[in-house]
Amino acid sequence: MRDRVRTIVYMVIVTAVATALMTGAKFLVEDRIRTNERLFQNRAELYGLGVIPLTERLHPAEVERLHEARVKRAEEDSQVWLDAYDEEGVAPTAVGIEFRGQGFWGPIQGILSADPSGEKIVGLYISSHQETPGLGGRIAEQEFLSQFKERPIPEADPEGAYRLWQPTDAITGATRTSESMERILNKATADLMQRMGEEQ
């Protein structure tokens, strides 16, 4: 009986010390992690809205400044909509949607944007995915994403679907990821065009 009580007390103490260590570590870096996440999100929105080119690596302060001045974010029924404006923050330069869909290994999330007239794509960025690094994971690389820049948005077909994917160079060896991206982007385009249609 005494042994059992000692064992329980020992385990409680060890657990308490371990929990205190983890909590302390989290407390020390929590702000920094939150700042990193916000910075990553803001940078993703700037890329996705075509405000900065995908090759541009800006200082964190510049990312914050640009985002503050040129991007507006709105959430409706858990769908995030984004608007980009010119340097003065007056004239709209892009309308974007934050999309999410199922990839080969897990969810793919990103931002797709069109010019305010809805004629062409101005930006595409993949902010998170779980595809195979170096294979399906290449959907997040500039070489793949830049194919969509300035691409004219096609007319909707009789079923109301937008075939934005054509003509895209799919990723060799990652057919399932490419198929997922085709589905996700076509749907994101349809949602984006519907929203722009409603606003006009």
Place this chain on the structure above:
Amino acid sequence: MPAPKTNRVFMDGVWHENPVFRQVLGICSTLAVTNLLRNTLVMVAGLIWTAAMANVTFSLLRNATPRRIRIMVQVLVISTYVIVLHLVLQAYLPEISRDLGPYVGLIITNCILMGRLEAFASSNPPWPSFVDGIGCGVGYGFILIGIAVVREILGFGTVLGFPVMGAWWTRWTLMVMPAGAFFMLGVFVWACRRIWMAGEGKEKPA
């Protein structure tokens, strides 16, 4: 029991009891993170840190820990260091943390860590336990790094992202995929056991 010699303990982890090609432990991460050298280096550093610190901690607790709950305590100690590592990566190396995704958390389940705590730290003082953790981490690391260098060169034509093969190189898609890691691991284990260990004269075929 006299404390084992530092050099001997270190070399046991690196070579004589190498966790990957002698004990065939830690294979999941060997397969998962070795298609890019950068990710592999972070994973190796993480494992060395966790193995060394968990070994020291459990060695300090070894006489006080009731035998029936030792596995629970070992898991708790390993988890604590892995979570701290995960937080540090998220705070200071956020891009690598994103690339590694769930793999950092999965260090907790790496059999090498539990194996060393149970086999070494539970019956040795803190300093040799620390060296054992470093040795096993290095032993695990040099195999992973070897596999990663070959996979990245064949799969991407690069090392740490820098092109080394030129534009003429046709990427081996297989090397980027998990199956490529199986082949490379098999080749490395074979090479270590059959070629480099041949002179030892004591290794029997598995």
